[in-house]
Amino acid sequence: TFVVTDNCIRCKHTDCVEVCPVDCFHEGPNFLVIDPDECIDCALCEPECPVDAIFAEEDLPEKQIHFMDLNAELAQAWPVITVKKDPLPDHETWDGVPDKLQYLER
Ligand code: SF4
Numbered sequence: 001t002f003v004v005t006d007n008c009i010r011c012k013h014t015d016c017v018e019v020c021p022v023d024c025f026h027e028g029p030n031f032l033v034i035d036p037d038e039c040i041d042c043a044l045c046e047p048e049c050p051v052d053a054i055f056a057e058e059d060l061p062e063k064q065i066h067f068m069d070l071n072a073e074l075a076q077a078w079p080v081i082t083v084k085k086d087p088l089p090d091h092e093t094w095d096g097v098p099d100k101l102q103y104l105e106r
């Protein structure tokens, strides 16, 4: 399974959603998640993210491991997104800012 992590929050470029063959991205107000029950590990999405927010489960940095559970949880609550849209307006300001989880909107 692939996992969306901290750096997507407040950026949400959405390039990732266009390449997913099984439509397993789900969209919240300022973050996307991958449904681990649907992901087929094709790895197509990982290089598409301009801010490197997507990791294979086994490559997750220690500090991002909790995003596995968060992706699974929010995928149940949020609708599927399959078409790219504009990134959030302040994405440049937020790229690379650490610990953005505190800004997650549900
Ligand atoms: Fe979709 Fe493939 Fe990415 Fe899984 S690894 S979320 S199936 S694009």
Ligand code: F3S
Residues within 6 Å of the ligand: 004, 007, 008, 009, 011, 012, 013, 014, 015, 016, 017, 031, 032, 048, 049, 050, 051, 052, 053, 054
């Ligand atoms: Fe987020 Fe990157 Fe996709 S910022 S929406 S994981 S392209």
